[in-house]
Amino acid sequence: MNGPDFAHYKILKRLGAGGMGEVYLAEDTKLNRKVALKFLPFGQSVGPEIKKRFLQEAQAAAALNHPNIVTIYEVGEFDGRSYISMEYVEGRSLKDVIVTEGLSMGQLLDFAVQVAEGLAKAHQACIVHCDIKSDNILINPDGRVKILDFGLAQLKGASGFDPGTSAGTPGYMSPEQIEGRELDLRTDIFSFGVVLYEMATSRLPFTGAHPVAVVYSILNEKPAPLSGFRPDIKSGFQAVVDRALAKNREERFGSAAELVAALRDCQKERVEPVKEKKERKSVAVLYFENLSQEADSDYFCAGMTEDIITDLSKIGNIRVASRNAVLPYKDKPIDVLELGKNLALDAILQGSFRKSNNRIRISAQLIDAHEGFNLWAERYDRELTEVFVLQEEIAKSIAAALKIKLSDQDEEKMALKYKNNLEAYDLYLKGRNYFYKYTKKDLLIAILMFEKALKIDPLYALAYAGLADSHVQMIDRYYETDKGILKKAEEAAQKALAIDPLCAEAYKSLGLIYYKEWRFRKAKEQFLKALELKPSFAAARSNLASTYIYLGDFERAEREYLAAYEEDPSLAFVLWLLARLYLSLNRFPEAENCLQRVVQSADQSSYMEIGYYLLSRTCFYQGEFEKALQYLQKYVEAEPDEPFGDSALASLYAALGQREKARAKIADTLKSAPWDEDIIENLILAHFFLGEKEKLYDWIHKGMAENKIAWIFLERNPLLESLRGEPEYQELLRDLKGKTLGEMP
Template sequence: YLAEDTRLGRKLALKLLPAQFTQDADRVKRFEQEARAASALNHPNILTIYEIGRHEGSHYIATEYVEGETLRRLLEAGNLSLSDALELTIQAASALQAAHQAGIVHRDIKPENIMRRPDGYVKLLDFGLAKLTQVEADTKDLNDEAVTQSLLLTQPGLVMGTIAYMSPEQARGQRVDQRTDLFSLGVVLYEMVCGKRPFNGATHSDVIAALLREEPRRISQHLPNAPVELEQVLTKLLAKDREARYATAQELIADLKRIKARLDVAQDDVSTQTLKRSSTEQMSFETNVGGQDVFATNVTKAAAATAANAPAMPTAPTASVTKAPPVVRPKTFAMAVGAVLLLVAGLFGSFFYINRQQTIDTIAVLPFYSSDNKLAPLSEGLTEEVINAVSDLPDLSVIARNSVAKYKAQDTDPVTVGEQLNVQAVMTGEVSQLGAETIVQIELTDAKTRRRIWGKSFNRKLNALYELQSEIVSGLAQKLNLKLNEATSQQIAQQKTQNGEAYRLYLEGRAYYNQGTAEALHKADELFEKAFGLDNTYAAAAAGCAACHAYGADQEPPEKVMPKARTVAQVALKGDPNSADAHLTLARVALRYDWDFKEAERLIKRAIELEPKNAATHQRFAEFLALMGRHQEASTAIYQARKLDPRSLPINADIGTLSYFAADYDHATEHFQQALKLDEDYADAHTGLGLTYEQQKRFAEAVNEFLEARKLLREDAAYVTGLQNAFAKQGTQGFWKQELAHLQDEAKERYIPATTFAALHTRLGDVEAAFKSLQLALKEKDGGLIDLNVTPVFSALRKDARFSALLEQIGLKR
């Protein structure tokens, strides 16, 4: 069923399990365990399992909703090419590799469980479901005939598809492993290439007999001039002895990619011709099987009935392949007309399919590379500018900066990036300096075929550097045939400054700003100020200055920096009334300094109107809603942010933070751990996980996370060691006392919010000291006061009348 998750506002698929599969409690338990294991798999080619459960006696699974067609329907339509078949198999094998590495065997690979989305992405479905339908009889020592009779007689309702794609060891009821899935995938690949399955028969028992005893026909019998290497791959996949098959899916992927790469380069008739079923070789049992009488069929009779006149595929590991001429049979006039009509339909279907696939509507712009460290900030800033500008193009979805940041300074395979980010094309760039000229080399690559779609070198002197962004974006739009209206065209052509040096300084400032540390923010502020000094109409530079002040570049009390941030942001808005960055800075001032929550919400919503595709803007809105205690709305906003930037570390970690604010510690733990799967060195996720463990009374684990975060932030080694020793000697009290002493020393040199000290005093049980710090925070207009209502650390103070009075003073309600 197509369903909707009303909490998160997303579509999902809801599958109800038939009652006959859920009567055995042990089998249901095993199924749930396997489904949970599958739900932990994080791979773009594996269907995501959201939830399993039971409602009013019915067991259900809630999964990702995938739009597209199953491979069965694609086979029936008959418009797959050999290149398509290889690509489908590669993606399915990639999903299996991830599952096998996690110790999970699918057990039910078949075309019905493979789906292709309209964008060409493949999803493998129904992990865990095969466990319920699998026959587990101990038939290890039975002969082939007894195995078949046992299998059929004990399961009269067994799905035909399962039989047709199972491995010999499955048919015998023996132990299965990852090579079992590879055999089944081989059956699927053979069917795509040849238009029929390798093991056929008039009845179920005939199919099993062929599976156990016969070798399939060579694929050249069905596809003349088929690549010899593909014949070898299928021979290895369909080996009856599992020891002769591929050991891992990765080995299979490597071979298939080599074959596909050669075919794509050749672009000959073999790679592009449409694969379809032979009209004279349909499998009879597809329409004839339906009654109980088929289960009485004897294996020997089935073997005798199997049509095996054509030469068989060699038994693995034989590699030599002899091409056999195609078999020509007499055809009636009606059959000939039908064949012509099918050919015409196939050609038209292939034409429209190929043209649809050439439409690029999802891309990733990877961090531009420079071998010159002096150019690194310029390269990073230019990358962000291009991403932001490309995001404004119509009919094009662009992965946000946070999701591509991990590919910085990597020689990354575009196919790998395409798989990980779920995009059709990847843009890369290299920045270099030659005398007085800056050279930017751009390439756009197909993320499936590695085909170069577009490439261009831009040479600009310093005084014309500002032209780069618009020229890159214009070139991309033209190559992708994007239809731009007049407003969009003008927006692309518009130059925010015509001072090349100011533009360079601004780009470098963005690179430092994105690092987020106090030191980097201070450096960014200097660069933005210099850029604005060279061009006092440069609104983006002014907005950058304002943001640096609002987020702590000065390391001074709020009463000194927040009015400055407001003034500079207003200057930016005079130069550009549509500056989303300036609106967000003013929103931060309104929220954390003026305590004007209505104005803060208005400003954030205006920023979203100005940049609806900006994931960070939706993230800011989610944080605001959570601080206001509007947790349901916050959840909707943060998932919208993640939809726009699915691999963003800050956004994925923020989902955990919002769960932490809502006292939903199990989900907070889950989401912080998911963020760490994206990058185990992300300090903020370690800190968030530590805070969550603290509320769960898992103090040793909490301290470990806090220490790991400090190491990743490159805190002083002696300080970290001191915290570690304090915990070892005095537990959590010792740890927080050591932290308090360290920050009190730090406060002599730089501003540290009073709310930070209030939290430490609260942890140590010193209520009076905590309220003293909170009164100081109120006097300083400490922005951290806004967090009081939702931060669990302050729970111990909430029954005190002074706490309620404090909330009223800043306009918050309990």
């Protein structure tokens, strides 16, 4: 090249070179955007027919418009040099990611679906790539996959272009490419099968000491099973790779769309809960039936049940169904065998409770969840003052009935429980009972109960933790907007830890406070401490996962959500949170699979409703607006006049071109301040589809100012793809990401 300028492009730097030519980063001075400028290596011997063919194929590829295909902006010739101006993608090749980092199964399937969707789009246009390989696939920083060089590879073997070679790259070529037969879309499927194998194992399926040996391997040898290289390979994924790599193309997937469906099935397969190791016994403690004559004794009966759950969860070899898992069965007749099957249980504790003046009577029986017979039964008549010892005694009896020997560590953990003052404990149980109702009135009463307990016993760590949680909920549910409340919460949590440095509940409370203040690294530390002390603490684990999302560690977030779900498969809310993560990452099949399970969850109607809300978003983000509206209507029917629903309807009506309806729903939403993160995101999308950019940017600024917008939404939401090249949008995203990850004030 003779200088820094070429046609209307300013050359900025050389990016690389290969068999398809040299690539430069350039600035398009007409459109004021960065592009990748590729100069094709046509020599003097290339005749007009070859150049004409190049132009036709590249123009056909330029017509492809898909988020997983690098966009071609211009094809032309200047000063005798043929060039292509294309989308500049910041990021790394898939080959580089495989070699330097390797891929988790979640990443592998996410990237694989994106590649397959790009291939499906090209094949619909009758464009075959012919050189699919990991070097021709780019991964940008937000995990979006882009396929390079559509429309070029078939020219590679043209006379005078690259003498002595055929289209394709050794190691990735299909048998029909090697044999010089006519090619169709199934050659891409074979090459992509090679890439899938490489993604899973970091090696190619067909190798040899020299090119002829590689060719022999492709034509004659069967690749080694994937499971020999990594244990997390499921049979479904192995079947997909085997079919893609079939020597006979008639045995391969008939289309890339069919391959997409198979890969999505593999994604769904990953969400299945892992079967519990048999050495851990699984138990559910059902809420005791309250037979007391005293009208206000329900809270004490419930508190007794929950504290037995807590004591049991301290035993390492017992998996205990959480409070949320058993709450739907409170005061309802149950089928023991059915419940055991639903919650994957070995045993179920049922019982009754009677409180009269200063005495309590508990009748308890432990039932085999597989066969339905009694494993153990006992009746206790005790003074109320013996309640602390009684809870521990019942937990130890259950362990003995399950033939579980308590370790010294188990004994020490069970001994570390509150036993100081019965009156303070009674007030604490009342506070906890009101707390779980989550209304403003009940949370205020909970605060009062915890404060009364602390007046009686100023060294009651759990009461301080309850006080901290109550203050956080007042902010979380917008009952209070004064952020000074969080300072009160932090003081209470710190007092709890000063009294009891091993109080997992206080660490969880502190983590929630830092999370609300967008101090995510500090929040992560507190949640990890809570889980170190109490590994089965589902609330701490799910909050930790949510924190990892803001920190950009999506793989750990997924791992923590899955761990929480595997610990207790009855927790529909964890599945809902996992679906939100998948939705944020544009992993739509996995999101939909989780949400279908949420809406099918028996006896958990509130989860069903929010499940429909997220199902609507899942369809919306994929451009299925009518289907999204159908799901959203189910949510709105259950929750009329909710700002959630109004804002979501506003964005959908705008996308459907129903402008007046959209503006009416925006107006309804604005009557319901304050607005949370979901509402602000919905309003941004509504103004996007209405073409009201100024209002769109106003809501982004508002969300940033109030810590109510996530950088992942701006960076990954597929509906906002067209905005990401705008300087203002890029600057806002950069500032928001820096604020979140750097924890700037």
